[in-house]
Amino acid sequence: MGAKVDIDVGYVAELARLELDEKAKEQLQKELEAILEYIEQLKELDVSGIEPTAHAAQLCNVWREDAAGKTFPREKMLENAPDTIDGELIKVPQVMPGEEMS
Numbered sequence: 720m721g722a723k724v725d726i727d728v729g730y731v732a733e734l735a736r737l738e739l740d741e742k743a744k745e746q747l748q749k750e751l752e753a754i755l756e757y758i759e760q761l762k763e764l765d766v767s768g769i770e771p772t773a774h775a776a777q778l779c780n781v782w783r784e785d786a787a788g789k790t791f792p793r794e795k796m797l798e799n800a801p802d803t804i805d806g807e808l809i810k811v812p813q814v815m816p817g818e819e820m821s
Contacts, residue, residue, distance in 0.1 A: 726751050 728748045732739045739747070797803055802810040 726755065 728744050800809040
């Protein structure tokens with residue numbers, strides 16, 4: 720197996736501004752060491768001739784014909800809104816002070 724990689728969980732936690740008790744540090748230390756050991760094992764595999772991938776399954780876009788269909792009546796959609804402005808726009812609560820709409 721390759722060289723052992725040491726990681727100081729306390730230092731990493733400090734960098735991430737995390738407060739960990741000793742029990743959590745010990746547990747994370749064990750888990751990270753196990754992960755790093757597994758990575759070292761993976762480094763021993765012969766991957767020559769294997770094309771790098773970003774996903775396990777091939778991804779591709781599925782396209783459909785862009786055709787106009789039956790539209791839903793505007794009046795029916797606005798009936799579901801809690802409130803409207805001039806029967807045309809959906810009224811929502813104010814987000815920014817001073818940006819009131821009459």
